[in-house]
Amino acid sequence: MAMDGATGGTRRGLFLESYGHFIDGAWVGGDSGKTIAVSNPATGAHLSNIQAGNAVDVDRAVQAAHRAFKTWSRTHPRARQQVLQEMARRLRARLADFAMMETVDNGKPISDATMFDIPATAEVYDYFASLPLQIHGETTDFPDSMLLVHREPLGVCAAIVPWNIPLYCTALKVAPALAAGNTVVVKPAESTGLSILEFFKECADILPPGVVNIVTGYGPEAGEPLVRHPLVRKVSFTGSKPTARKIMQYASQNIIPQTMELGGKSANIVCADADLDAAAEGVVMSTVFNKGEVCISGSRTFVHESVMDRFLEKLSAQIGHVRQGDPQDPRTQLGPQASKVQFDKVAGYLELGCAEGAHVLAGGAKASIVGFEQGLFIQPTIFSNVRNDMRIAREEIFGPVTCILGWRDEDEVLALANDTDYGLGGGVWTRDLTRAHRFAREMQTGTVWINRYYNFVPGQPLGGFKQSGFGRENTFETLLHYTQSKAVIVNLTEGPIGLYQG
Known part of the structure; x- marks a missing residue:
């Protein structure tokens, strides 16, 4: 059943009344006929309905991507470059619209969406637009032969996207896949996929049919058959450890590679010589940005005991000024x-x-916001007197909650920082450059920020150590995860070897 992006095609504010799957360049109804209601977490108001996809829908999407791969994989690198550049341009052209979509669907403050989500997403498409011409093979000469190594796209890639930063996390998977010549099937989170659907509706005219497909639905019904599909050649997943374990099991059926960006319990280390005002600001920002629903947030803050009292005083003052309320209000800092x-x-x-x-x-409690009594608000929370063996210091809370722990010497704090199953992010606050590098080398984590948390830069590798996952996103190395090498050996000598002559 064909659909013009929606059942009935009626707009309700930012979103259509109902969305179909996006398969082979068209909006189509789901096989089951069932839908999922999506609501605004700030008000509880109904936003739209999406399809509750199943294995039949997934197969249609994968088959479309498989057909499109034959052509897309052979397009000129400049053609792929131009598509990615235009995707970035269209995001920026409607920055205010897409920012509001993220806010209404996810509950994040409009300031977060406007200042980070949409600009950072466009930057990802721009970055990977610069790389199709940089995908090189190599040659090695020998006296009697020549080795040629080609780097080729994999095929159909599955992109399973989390609910916390939908457009940005989608770009981290779709942009490198397209740059390398792959086709994609995206499975958004069922609770926050509306901005993704709207963005690819915006870009449908520049993407050849089947190059990007979107199937919505729940994980067991749509995500599992996608990863298990025999034509899928790679899966990229961002989300929780329990779900990652299932996806790895599903992927093992067809023995396909994976990129896993999972949880974190990152350490923010405040040294005695730190700029305490800047450090306190960094800890508050790490606590409240995107409501703390960020896998790389610095949710364990280790403060040197000699400055603990002064730091907590500054931290209390700054977190007391966090403006919590209507996420559509530009002044709001916590939704x-x-x-x-x-x-x-x-x-x-x-x-x-x-x-x-x-x-x-x-x-430490639910927040009551006037006019938003049905909203899902939590007060920005700081726990002090925390031990590293407490569950609140070991488990990922994924909310506006930070733990404060004390330390005395370097060996102690580094041991505590590394005493975790995770290894995604970390921060060091010090004026001593030597100490900063020494700590950064010893911290078992994929990212270390020095004197400014969340200081994202273009091309920065994103990924984790230990149970925070494997593979890297957002960098040139990512293209290696979306390509495979092929060795071609050319014989340069004439005639047979002579093994079987009489």
Whole structure:
């Protein structure tokens, strides 16, 4: 069944009343006929309906991507470059619209979406637009032969996108896949996929049919058959460890490569000589940015005991000035959690922290916002007197919650920072350049920021150590994860070797 992007084609504010799957360049209804209601986490208001996809829908999408791969993989690199550049341009041209979509669908403050989500997403497409011409093979000469190594695209790639930063995380997967000549099937999170659907509706005229396909639905019904599909050649996943373990099992059926960007419990280390005002600001930002729903947030802050009292005083003052409320208000700095499931999870950790004996320095409860009584708001929360063996210091909370721990010497704090299953991000606050590099070398984590947390730069590798996953996104190395090498050996000598002559 064909659809003009929606059932009925009626606009309700930013979004259509209902969205189909995007398969082979067209909007189509789902096989089951079932839909999923999507709501605004700040108000509980209904936003739209999406298709509850199943294995039949997935197969249609993968088959379309497989057909498109034959042509797309052989396009001139400049053609792929131009498509990616235009995708970036269209994002920037409608920055305000897409920012508001992310805010209404996810609950993030409009300031976060305007200043980070949309500009950073466009930057990802721009960055990978610069790389198709940089995908090189190599040659090696021998006296009697020549080795040619080609680097070729993989085929159909599955992109499974999380709910916290939808457009940005989609770009981290789609942009390198397209740059390398692959085709893609995207499975957004069922709770926050509306901006993704709108963006690819915006770009449908520049993407050849089947090059990018989108199937919406729940993980077991849509995500699992996508990863298990025999024509899928790679899966890229961002999300939780439990789901990652399932996806790795599914991917093992056809033995396909994976990129996994998982959780974190990152250490923010404040040294005695740090700029305490800047460090406190960094900790607050790491706590409240995107409502703390960021896998790389610095949710464990280690403060040198000699400056603990002064730091906590500054931290308390700054977090007290965080403006929480209507996420559509440009002045708001902290919005609601993205879903009731996430709200309940964070609320459970607030109770657990108190039960474990941590001290609530700030927050610690549900926030009541006038006019948003149905909203899923949590107060920005700081726990002090935390030990590294507490669950609130070991498990990913994924909310506006940070733990404060003390330290005395370098060996101690580095051991504590590394005493975690995760290894995604980290921060060091010090005026001593030698110490900064020494700490950065010893921290077992994929990113270390020195004297400014969340200081993202173009081409920065994103990925983790240990159970934070494997593979890297957002960098040239990413193209290696979306291509494979082929060795071609050319014989330069004439005639047979003479092995079987009489």
